[in-house]
Amino acid sequence: MTKAYHQPRLEWVVVTGGSHGIGRALALECVQRDLAVAIVALPNADLRHVEEELAEIPGAVFATLGLNLVEPGAVAKIVTWLETGNIRPKYLINNAGFGRGGLFEHTSWIEYQTMMQLNNQVMVDLTYALLPVLKTTRGGILNMSSVEATLPLHYKSVYTGTKAFVYNYSLALREEFRYYDISVSALCPGPVITNKDGLKRVKAMGTLAKIAVTMPEDLAPEAIDGMLKGKAVIRPGFLVKLMAFLGKLFPRPLKLRILEKMFSKYREEEKPAAKVIH
Ligand SMILES: NC(=O)c1ccc[n+]([C@@H]2O[C@H](COP(=O)([O-])OP(=O)(O)OC[C@H]3O[C@@H](n4cnc5c(N)ncnc54)[C@H](OP(=O)(O)O)[C@@H]3O)[C@@H](O)[C@H]2O)c1
Numbered sequence: 001m002t003k004a005y006h007q008p009r010l011e012w013v014v015v016t017g018g019s020h021g022i023g024r025a026l027a028l029e030c031v032q033r034d035l036a037v038a039i040v041a042l043p044n045a046d047l048r049h050v051e052e053e054l055a056e057i058p059g060a061v062f063a064t065l066g067l068n069l070v071e072p073g074a075v076a077k078i079v080t081w082l083e084t085g086n087i088r089p090k091y092l093i094n095n096a097g098f099g100r101g102g103l104f105e106h107t108s109w110i111e112y113q114t115m116m117q118l119n120n121q122v123m124v125d126l127t128y129a130l131l132p133v134l135k136t137t138r139g140g141i142l143n144m145s146s147v148e149a150t151l152p153l154h155y156k157s158v159y160t161g162t163k164a165f166v167y168n169y170s171l172a173l174r175e176e177f178r179y180y181d182i183s184v185s186a187l188c189p190g191p192v193i194t195n196k197d198g199l200k201r202v203k204a205m206g207t208l209a210k211i212a213v214t215m216p217e218d219l220a221p222e223a224i225d226g227m228l229k230g231k232a233v234i235r236p237g238f239l240v241k242l243m244a245f246l247g248k249l250f251p252r253p254l255k256l257r258i259l260e261k262m263f264s265k266y267r268e269e270e271k272p273a274a275k276v277i278h
Helices: 021-032 045-055 074-084 109-137 157-180 196-205 207-212 216-229 238-249 252-268
Strands: 012-016 036-041 062-066 089-094 140-144 183-187
Touching: 012 021, 012 109, 021 036, 021 045, 021 089, 021 216, 036 045, 045 062, 062 074, 074 109, 089 109, 109 140, 109 157, 140 157, 140 216, 157 183, 183 216, 207 238
Parallel strands: 012 036, 012 089, 036 062, 089 140, 140 183
Antiparallel strands: none
8 A cells, every 4th residue: 555645845756776775875865855755676675674764764754665677567656656655756866776797798698688677778767757747846867877887897898888878868868858957967986885796896806996985875965965956977975086087087998908907807707607587
């Protein structure tokens, strides 16, 4: 059952993947700023945990929907859920996504397919479906890209490809949506420790990553500030800004060669055992 909210002054933010990692931190930061959050994430312990956390915050207004975003009809379910709850979002944070590091052929095809679907297709689909409401509430969209979007990065080629899509798509859409008073921002964090894959990557990068790495809570305030101010590209933290700046100084062939050397530890990796997907 969906509860219906009848407080017209509430400003709602839809956060995909808001039950864990960066999405959770962004959702909590929104609540700190008196925004109401509508979280869509996989129906599991992470979602129950964030529900408990939000319930502990005095005055927090939130709604949650446990849903696999890549299942057929997921976006239509979100729209129905929002309508039933009388939730008219002012902001949309397209955060849900994942990546895999390693040799190109070490990730299964089905995983690549899901990655491209979640990181890109769901984002476009949800934006398309919520645009009529967003045109009336005139807020903003925050799309999750990565500092890796403009590199690109070896041993993470499909992932950085999806993030490059998000980056270019967001900047292009931003100019179109100016006419509707909807800002579109691309969030480009550096390495953030949230899950096993992130940890593996930090280990592969060695000392450099240990310096550059941040926690979700550290980047959330700058990310939400950027969204509310309608910034085009948000690179949270000094080191990420520096990385982006240095990236522009090096000629591309040299930069790509240096990066490949940095991540070449992945070449020593054993091919993981095939996963059975039912
Ligand atoms: N971590 C980094 O270093 C980093 C850097 C730059 C950009 N990013 C991007 O930031 C975003 C969040 O990354 P993260 O590291 O915070 O990831 P995370 O900790 O794994 O959290 C991902 C969130 O998305 C949810 N989710 C995953 N698959 C889903 C699906 N099919 N349907 C619905 N919800 C789903 C997860 O639910 P469960 O918790 O239940 O799995 C979780 O709430 C991603 O787009 C990622 O590419 C991450």
